[in-house]
Amino acid sequence: MSKTLNFLRSSAVALLLATPAIADDSPNAATVVATVNGNDITLGQMIALRSSLDPQYQSLPDDVLFNGILDQLVQQSLLASTFEGDTPKRVELNLANQRISLLAADVLETLIAEKVDEAAIEAAYLERFADFEGAREYNASHILVETEEEAKAIAEDVRGGADFAATAKEKSTGPSGPNGGQLGWFGPGQMVAPFEAAVETLEVGQVSDPVQTQFGWHVIILNDTRTQEAPALAEVRQEITGEVQRQVIDAEIARVRKAGDVDTSGSEGIDPAILKQDDLLEN
Known part of the structure; x- marks a missing residue:
């Protein structure tokens, strides 16, 4: 290999090593997004404020949230910059409480x-x-009519071989009638008391005697039962x-209470109503 080629390669390596790394200009927490009366507002402040918002606000579109948070911090900075004098005691105390809460x-x-x-x-x-241990659940159908006499006649017809679903579609006045009287699955407390009590006494496939509720008279058939699963x-x-x-x-x-040193004796004898005395924060 020629001395000239070796020299060129060595020079190239030296040049690479001597070249400074390209600065990372990507935004970070220290990035200044605004300056208000000489005071900087950073991207980190915006991110911290967003994380403290309620979820309903955090779900806003990114551009809306970005502009809203920036505008809020600008407004607050403008107002804060007009404050004159020493920091009020109530502000210092609230800042101390907020620091404890955040930590x-x-x-x-x-x-x-x-x-x-x-x-x-x-x-x-x-x-x-x-x-x-799951509760007992029931699958039942019913036919709802206005009088006990109608209910008795329907119960006899069904027990005699009439199709329950077809009879329900023909004679039931309830909203489940067009669906053959099917009520689907239900558990304790989901039906009115007289209806539930009657269902609990039935065997699968058995037709009830007429049952009266505030809705009228029911003829019920128990289709199936099951135990509620976890x-x-x-x-x-x-x-x-x-x-x-x-x-x-x-x-x-x-754990930390047991390991810590806590002494609340200073609170003894203080009237709890003193917490309402906001004027104490002005002293």
Whole structure:
């Protein structure tokens, strides 16, 4: 290999090593998005404000939310810049409370992310429904008429071999009549008391005697029964997740309380109504 070629290659490598890295100009938390009377508003402030909004506002279109948050921070900065004098005590106290609240929320958010995983949710679900005993559910059809005499005659006809569904379509005055009187599946408490009580006494395929409710007179046939199954995890996931989160939070609060040094003796003897005295914040 020629000395000239070696020299050129060495020079190229040296040039690459000497070239400074290209600066990353992509937006970050420190990026200044606006300046109001000499005070900067950063992209980080906007992101923090968005994360504190209610979900209904967070779901707004990105451009609407971006412009709205920026405008809010600009307006607040303009107003804040007109403030004169020392920071009021109430503001300092609220800032202190807000700092405590945000730090505590961050601790809990990290804790939940670590401990409330799919395994914990599935374990809680299995524990809750391990001994689940579902209620009895019924599938029935009925024919609704105005008088007991009509109901008795219909019951006799059906017991004599008349098709229940066809009779319901012909004679029932209820909204289920055109559908053959079918009511589908229902459980305890979903039907009026006299109707439910009558259904509970029937065997599958049995036709009831006339049953009176506030709607009229019913002839009922029990089509089938089943035992209610435990809900699928997908149906109760939100509830189970919330329960696991509360347990994790309660356990952590109990732990830090036990490990911490807490003395509330200074609150003894103070009238609780003093919290209404906002004027104390002005002193």
